[in-house]
Amino acid sequence: MDHGREINLTTHIGGGLILRNPVMTASGTFGYGREFSDFVNLHHLGAVVVKGISLLPRSGNPPPRIVETTGGMLNAIGLENVGVEAFLRDKLPYLREIGTPVVVNILGDSLDDYAELAEILNDIDGISAIEVNISCPNVKQGGVAFGTDPGMVRAVTRAVKAKTSRPVIIKLSPNVTDITVTARAAEEGGADAVSLINTLIGMAIDHRTRTPRLANVIGGLSGPAIKPVALRMVWQTARAVKIPVIGIGGIMNAEDALEFLVAGAAAVQIGTANFVNPDTTERVVDGITRYLQESGCQALQEIIGTLRLC
Amino acid sequence: MDHGREINLTTHIGGGLILRNPVMTASGTFGYGREFSDFVNLHHLGAVVVKGISLLPRSGNPPPRIVETTGGMLNAIGLENVGVEAFLRDKLPYLREIGTPVVVNILGDSLDDYAELAEILNDIDGISAIEVNISCPNVKQGGVAFGTDPGMVRAVTRAVKAKTSRPVIIKLSPNVTDITVTARAAEEGGADAVSLINTLIGMAIDHRTRTPRLANVIGGLSGPAIKPVALRMVWQTARAVKIPVIGIGGIMNAEDALEFLVAGAAAVQIGTANFVNPDTTERVVDGITRYLQESGCQALQEIIGTLRLC
């Protein structure tokens, strides 16, 4: 075994975007990148996905916003963010300097919001792709999440694609009966890739006070508890669509990441693990590299989607 | 505090069925009751729900059938069971003797299977209710699970109700976009109660061998990892239907059970916890009793559905 051997870790995540390695950060768990500069060499990451951005700043939900559960956590941050203007002014320049591909995660209340955000971001230098968070309520249509209706998924995807020349990644909600249906809807709408999963909707109660543990009552479940569900959905989706699939959900280490890659993910995103160990992303890059060296692979592509069913 | 004080733990779970306490066993995790007689006084339970029964015996899936995950486990037992005939002959007599209400969980490949099972069981003494597992593929309709389509849920419920005078509990699948839709479909079909959740569909991969850890590739996720999702669905469902809701999913102790009761469950079922501590069910009964005593309640009903939203 030649441990010094160079491994080709590059991976295509759609729309012509090639990452130097498959390890991305998950939106909302890595701030705007800078927050992790003490712990991670940001140059070593495949891409940084920033906290979800809306047209206007949002202050989010009242506290308590987070609660720990067995093997996971619930969050009801409420999509707090600085808004696109402040993001471009205060946050993007730092990331642009780093040079690692920046993926901007966007969210909105209506098709128009998404379209407008896509248009604004299209003119900006230093943005490699747009990731569309469709797990938000469509305020104009009764508050049902965009991501649970294939028609709306198609429409959001089209609306964003129409306004941008950047690769568009549609981030799918796992709170659906059949994720391959929404994945295909995104593909039909012109998505360059899909990423999944966003959080599962969950809840926790303090039985003594008989109150919800989150002010928002319900929140999003993330962390290792959801990994089996995420992996299953990634595997199903990778078989159902032709565009690249980015795997997310409960990835804590390189072994977990490899499971997603073997299941068919072209890249992975790391979320909750950043809170547990702020250096997780870099460690996962190292761990994948080591595994490939040890298994005699030359390139990451040799393992993607190689799950053997007997 | 008078710890000796008698608490009224009785609870209605629909169709006139009253349990002495709200603690039931979850199907497939408690065998046919007898397996736990060394560890639990079966007289102390609210009800025993037996392993899912089909018309003919089933041998189930090839091994490996189980794998542990963070805070949970995946199973792909494949509905192995002795079949209704052997159940009635070899298993039911023991339970009948115990006298604790017996709920028979049934499963089938078609509407006719369910109807036939309901009819067979209707004539039998010592069966308090029928629980219908609708997380099974409808073989005649392309293999989509009955439980994911509201139309099929309504149809199965009607088919079973038409053939039995016993209370019918429809056991809902969590692998749906909106559980209140299938819950209402069951209610419309005439269900006396709904129980939820069945397992979430998940998967695990051995990244070294690049093979699935379950021979069946996908399996059902259970245990504390899924509790937040289960609790959220129970809460949503309790607000959406008028029939009793039975809460299931990751209940490990009395505190967990109380969370479900506060969220609106009329009773709870305990599954995976039986494997971890075979005496869990009895301990949960004791723990709920102690909690009610300590909070000065006279009856279980004083806490059901008492979640305060601020």
Next chain:
Amino acid sequence: MTAHQLKSEIVRKEQLAKDIIRLTLAAPEIAVRAIPGQFMMLKATDKMEPLLRRPFSIHQATSNGLVQILFKVVGAGSKFLADREQGDILDIVGPLGHGFDLPDDPSANLCLVGGGMGCAPLYFLTKRLLTNRLEGSLQLYLGATTAKELAVVKEDFENLGVKVFAATDDGSLGYHGFVTDLVAESLDKELRWQFYSCGPHPMMNKVARFCAAEKWPCQVSLETMMACGISACLGCTVRSSPAKLISSNKQFLHVCKDGPVFDSGDVAWTTAER
């Protein structure tokens, strides 16, 4: 601000009371930068449960590269830490957050009020205040439920040459009652005081109201649930006070970044959300 993730050796473990532990950790990079009021996030398991790190105030940071935490066992995370022994390695991240602002004026009169484990950061603060050659008076109040919880730390403060006004809920040491009542009864109201407080939320709430009434500046160290401690999760919010909302246009503040130490006038003292 630079933070570090370190594998840190436990060089000393002290069991101060039944459930109160003090750990001394070798963490030169943190010790050299730490400011009183700052905290660290400690990994409180070698498994996935509890999943998240746990925040603990820096109880002391010494020039020879050591930091201390003083904590009470309240759940699984603190239990794990309490079960570690000398020589064990802990994974720690720090120093984090915005600490106490030290007085510019050396003649300021300072009043420190700690309740329960709130004494932890106040010790570091007291030491730092004393090194800044103080002319004004320094008054220290510590409250606890019972003598056993207070005795050891009281002595530590006294060894710095500071008089401790003690209050216990059960009267087993010092004043019988709330430390805040002791403050109200015994503090010289003729002077102008700068308050520093850390302890249970209702206690700090009282301190804050008291100071607001007297128009004295008051800094409080708040606690919330934290997932990251490094301003990435946005989970650690408290509501801004109406005044702060107007001045900053921010509805919420983040304890791990804007705090844990705040001007008491900047935060909304609603108890409902806690």
Next chain:
Amino acid sequence: MTAHQLKSEIVRKEQLAKDIIRLTLAAPEIAVRAIPGQFMMLKATDKMEPLLRRPFSIHQATSNGLVQILFKVVGAGSKFLADREQGDILDIVGPLGHGFDLPDDPSANLCLVGGGMGCAPLYFLTKRLLTNRLEGSLQLYLGATTAKELAVVKEDFENLGVKVFAATDDGSLGYHGFVTDLVAESLDKELRWQFYSCGPHPMMNKVARFCAAEKWPCQVSLETMMACGISACLGCTVRSSPAKLISSNKQFLHVCKDGPVFDSGDVAWTTAER
């Protein structure tokens, strides 16, 4: 069959090799009923991870109410158990499963073949076989990767007055090679043997094939993933052999109930599913 769930004290802990531990547990209810080849399910955490109990063979059960397990640290569960100390309490369930069938004929020639931790139940079996005043010959083969893993248990068997034929993968003790090859080379094939075997699947597979060829009866102790150990989860299946399928009409057998000890001819020796 009656099983018990007990809080059982560790009365002795022995570190037999780097990763090999023997625990002696006070469990009178289990000790009095245990049959060689049966196992216990041990709770291997005080938290939720690992969630499930772990199965371990009964290595010895004594008339004074003690049971032993002998195990290797391979993951989180066994690590937890290895970290327990004398005086700690473990939550155990047992005795479980169908053990070895002892020979009816006191003049039967018995051949025991253990590999790795497979020696654990064979010790209990050997003791029990010896108490049944044996006329026939008892031949014992033990295999391990290296001398260190074998040395201690070998001595224990020898203290029973049994000669141990040892084989190690690295040749550091006894025969250099697989224990199955040693059996094939050294066993007197003129006699009729009853085999008892426990060890890695491929090893038992070889033993089973060897016995099938010679038409000798052979009992093997199998391992699978187990969630409950008490025949409730139906997770611990192995495939029936074609013969067994025909005779019993059962496609699968359950290791925790039908086994862990099976007639080697009853199970399908496919390795693909493991």
